[in-house]
Amino acid sequence: MKALIVVDPKRCVGCHSCELACAVAHSRHRQLYGAVAEDPPPQSRVYVERYQKTNLPLQCRHCEDAPCVNICPTSAMQKGAWGEAVLIDKGRCIGCKWCLLVCPFGAITLGPEEKAMVKCDLCAERAAEGRPPACTEACLTGALQYTPVEEFTRTKRREFVVDFLQSS
Amino acid sequence: MEKEKLTGRSMDPAVQEMISRAAKEGVETVWDRLEKMEPQCGFGDLGLCCRHCLQGPCRINPFGEPQRGICGASADTMVARGLDRAIAAGTAAHSGHARHLAHTLKKMAKGETTDYTIKDRDKLLAVAGRLGIAVEGREDMAIALDVAEAALADFHEKDTPVLWAATTVTPGRVKVLSDLGLVPRGIDHEISEIMHRTLYGVDADPVNLLLGGLRCGVADLAGCYMGTDLADILFGVPRPVVTEANLGTLKADAVNVALHGHNPVLSDIIVSVAREMEAEAQKAGASGINLLGICCTGNEILMRHGVPSCTHSVSQEMVMLTGALDAMVVDYQCIMPAVATVAECCGTPLITTMEICKIPGATHIQFHEETAVENAKAALRQAIAAFTRRKGKPVQIPAVKQKVVAGFSVETIVGALAKLNAEDPLKPLIDNIVAGNIRGVCLFAGCNNVKVSQDLNFLTIARRLLQENVLVLATGCGAGALMRHGFLDPANTAALCGDGLKAVLTAVGEANGLGGPLPPVLHLGSCVDNSRAVAVAVAVANRLGVDTDKLPVVASAAEAVSEKAVSIGAYAVAAGLPTHVGVMLPVLGSPLVTQVLTEKVKDLTGGYFIVELDPAAAAEKLLAAIDQRRAGLGLK
Numbered sequence: 001m002k003a004l005i006v007v008d009p010k011r012c013v014g015c016h017s018c019e020l021a022c023a024v025a026h027s028r029h030r031q032l033y034g035a036v037a038e039d040p041p042p043q044s045r046v047y048v049e050r051y052q053k054t055n056l057p058l059q060c061r062h063c064e065d066a067p068c069v070n071i072c073p074t075s076a077m078q079k080g081a082w083g084e085a086v087l088i089d090k091g092r093c094i095g096c097k098w099c100l101l102v103c104p105f106g107a108i109t110l111g112p113e114e115k116a117m118v119k120c121d122l123c124a125e126r127a128a129e130g131r132p133p134a135c136t137e138a139c140l141t142g143a144l145q146y147t148p149v150e151e152f153t154r155t156k157r158r159e160f161v162v163d164f165l166q167s168s
Numbered sequence: 169m170e171k172e173k174l175t176g177r178s179m180d181p182a183v184q185e186m187i188s189r190a191a192k193e194g195v196e197t198v199w200d201r202l203e204k205m206e207p208q209c210g211f212g213d214l215g216l217c218c219r220h221c222l223q224g225p226c227r228i229n230p231f232g233e234p235q236r237g238i239c240g241a242s243a244d245t246m247v248a249r250g251l252d253r254a255i256a257a258g259t260a261a262h263s264g265h266a267r268h269l270a271h272t273l274k275k276m277a278k279g280e281t282t283d284y285t286i287k288d289r290d291k292l293l294a295v296a297g298r299l300g301i302a303v304e305g306r307e308d309m310a311i312a313l314d315v316a317e318a319a320l321a322d323f324h325e326k327d328t329p330v331l332w333a334a335t336t337v338t339p340g341r342v343k344v345l346s347d348l349g350l351v352p353r354g355i356d357h358e359i360s361e362i363m364h365r366t367l368y369g370v371d372a373d374p375v376n377l378l379l380g381g382l383r384c385g386v387a388d389l390a391g392c393y394m395g396t397d398l399a400d401i402l403f404g405v406p407r408p409v410v411t412e413a414n415l416g417t418l419k420a421d422a423v424n425v426a427l428h429g430h431n432p433v434l435s436d437i438i439v440s441v442a443r444e445m446e447a448e449a450q451k452a453g454a455s456g457i458n459l460l461g462i463c464c465t466g467n468e469i470l471m472r473h474g475v476p477s478c479t480h481s482v483s484q485e486m487v488m489l490t491g492a493l494d495a496m497v498v499d500y501q502c503i504m505p506a507v508a509t510v511a512e513c514c515g516t517p518l519i520t521t522m523e524i525c526k527i528p529g530a531t532h533i534q535f536h537e538e539t540a541v542e543n544a545k546a547a548l549r550q551a552i553a554a555f556t557r558r559k560g561k562p563v564q565i566p567a568v569k570q571k572v573v574a575g576f577s578v579e580t581i582v583g584a585l586a587k588l589n590a591e592d593p594l595k596p597l598i599d600n601i602v603a604g605n606i607r608g609v610c611l612f613a614g615c616n617n618v619k620v621s622q623d624l625n626f627l628t629i630a631r632r633l634l635q636e637n638v639l640v641l642a643t644g645c646g647a648g649a650l651m652r653h654g655f656l657d658p659a660n661t662a663a664l665c666g667d668g669l670k671a672v673l674t675a676v677g678e679a680n681g682l683g684g685p686l687p688p689v690l691h692l693g694s695c696v697d698n699s700r701a702v703a704v705a706v707a708v709a710n711r712l713g714v715d716t717d718k719l720p721v722v723a724s725a726a727e728a729v730s731e732k733a734v735s736i737g738a739y740a741v742a743a744g745l746p747t748h749v750g751v752m753l754p755v756l757g758s759p760l761v762t763q764v765l766t767e768k769v770k771d772l773t774g775g776y777f778i779v780e781l782d783p784a785a786a787a788e789k790l791l792a793a794i795d796q797r798r799a800g801l802g803l804k
Contacts, residue, residue, distance in 0.1 A: 011231050013210020050207040140211075141231045 021138030258735025263391030385738025416569030480648030614725030717744025717774025
């Protein structure tokens with residue numbers, strides 16, 4: 001994984017555009033007009049939650065030491081190399097829902113096919129085409145951004161330094 | 169359901185009881201749907217989305233790019249266009265209601281229907297006189313025909329201005345509106361022009377757009393005023409009635425029929441037909457037919473016939489959850505399609521009656537003025553049949569109801585004041601305003617919004633204003649909110665009102681032989697009857713020789729929902745009133761539009777919007793606006 005989904009709740013206006021785009025990206029048609037007619041309807045892997053006045057788009061954080069990977073009895077839940085996405089091998093998934101129980105973020109849920117679980121896959125298919133995850137592309141306010149880890153931490157360091165030196 | 173969650177949804181104990189029942193029964197309600205809808209779209213909330221052309225949809229990012237729509241429309245343009253369309257929709261609804269009555273009046277005058285009569289000849293003559301229609305030596309039906317045709321003529325563009333606007337405001341206001349180019353040329357013309365100017369590639373100037381919206385707002389006043397006038401002619405000017413409100417008015421052993429919507433054109437007929445059908449209901453084993461009102465249809469039949477109001481606006485689904493409702497008969501406006509689902513869950517027939525308002529899952533009985541009585545009977549027979557199926561089954565009717573004294577038309581108010589001063593009826597009111605016994609006047613209007621705990625804003629603001637001796641008038645579901653909490657019961661006048669107001673309400677009540685005060689809040693009627701508040705303000709302004717923007721009169725749509733509330737707000741501002749809205753209008757995406765609506769428009773019409781979501785703070789702002797007006801008139 002060269003990048004991560006950076007979530008900025010301050011910028012989230014709660015438009016659900018990320019959810020819509022995620023569902024479309026994981027639909028059979030891969031486009032809105034076809035997707036809206038699908039049965040079962042395509043499912044989003046990102047959830048815009050709200051507490052008081054703050055919106056927070058939640059999705060799988062692709063933990064390095066992932067509880068879902070650790071607990072999976074059939075090794076359906078797999079973690080690639082360091083920094084790679086946590087992915088589900090649908091063929092191995094028995095739908096036992098242990099991963100759903102242990103995920104700290106509630107980011108894994110049951111899919112429409114009853115057996116396989118559904119979670120963010122960092123838009124693996126789009127990634128192969130060099131495109132960022134659909135949710136980050138759909139987010140108009142920049143509450144969700146797909147940013148290389150180094151770039152993110154560099155920006156963060158820069159902001160810290162400016163704040164720190166200005167206030168001291 | 170825990171207490172905190174219930175009070176977060178409604179302040180009405182009867183509604184709370186039904187919310188718990190819905191949760192237990194697994195029936196989805198408006199509050200559940202709100203939860204599922206959250207977080208709601210921020211672009212829409214800010215007015216920053218546009219679907220006016222096929223290049224869209226466009227959204228503008230309040231935090232960065234894009235700052236313009238694909239066509240180049242700025243946030244200001246987008247927000248102003250969206251607001252204009254809301255005003256046009258509200259105007260279309262009120263005037264559609266009025267036009268329906270105009271057609272009814274015309275059919276009656278031409279003898280095409282015998283189910284309607286002129287119930288109030290004095291009102292017919294007063295309206296005709298105001299419009300300049302000759303009355304001397306003419307048959308009533310000929311006058312009525314002229315009034316109906318004048319009404320219908322007000323819809324299209326013509327050489328004369330819209331009469332129901334030009335003849336209903338102060339002479340000073342006619343000049344202000346003329347100078348600003350805000351005199352509507354035809355009600356439909358203004359609605360149509362809004363649709364034109366907000367089309368792809370037409371008006372992009374936010375201020376020009378807002379002025380167009382205000383002119384449409386004045387057309388909405390005309391529609392509302394016409395609705396009131398024609399309903400009064402056909403069904404009678406409301407006189408004081410004593411009745412009750414809330415779900416406790418349902419009766420387990422009666423055929424309970426709720427009449428919901430806005431237009432009295434069918435509901436008033438149902439009221440008279442129900443009396444004839446009592447025997448039929450009794451034959452089915454019921455104690456009789458128990459009619460109940462919801463929303464403004466409820467207000468219309470409450471004001472004219474004392475029919476109890478069982479609930480309002482956001483809690484309309486709750487009536488069915490009692491299990492005791494035998495039919496809900498609806499006309500149009502504010503009928504949530506969800507009632508069809510709840511109706512199915514509860515086994516209650518939902519009956520639609522209007523060509524333009526059909527709901528999947530409902531039974532449709534097409535209403536025609538020519539067959540009004542027959543249509544009314546058909547609806548009631550369905551209710552009786554439903555009662556026979558329901559008879560003996562358990563129901564849960566909350567033991568909650570409040571006494572209501574309503575029916576305060578302008579004619580009633582002036583008549584009541586005339587008992588104090590027959591020569592100059594408005595003088596006692598004006599004297600008390602000057603003396604400070606009445607600090608000012610506030611009109612509560614509009615709906616219950618699911619985003620607010622039902623009634624909380626109305627109750628909080630009204631309590632404070634009454635203590636501060638503000639005379640409170642109410643219409644629509646604002647009146648509904650206040651009536652369900654005892655604010656229309658004279659027994660509560662002493663506890664709720666400040667000393668000055670209490671003395672005035674008591675003096676008027678006793679002079680009218682009530683043996684006590686008027687209720688704390690005067691119920692003027694339905695939402696078209698906001699025209700009655702304008703009529704009171706205009707009468708007082710004319711008597712004082714000032715314009716309406718100088719009066720210590722304010723308005724509040726504390727829990728607004730409908731686009732009709734937006735158009736009413738527009739005409740209140742055009743009339744010069746400080747106008748509070750207690751929920752967010754979708755305008756914050758444009759700082760310019762927000763500033764025009766809340767400040768700059770004051771320099772044009774004298775009125776302005778106060779957008780304040782905190783009811784306690786809103787009450788203080790309304791009091792400050794009243795005091796500012798008092799100071800302007802040289803009053804302490």
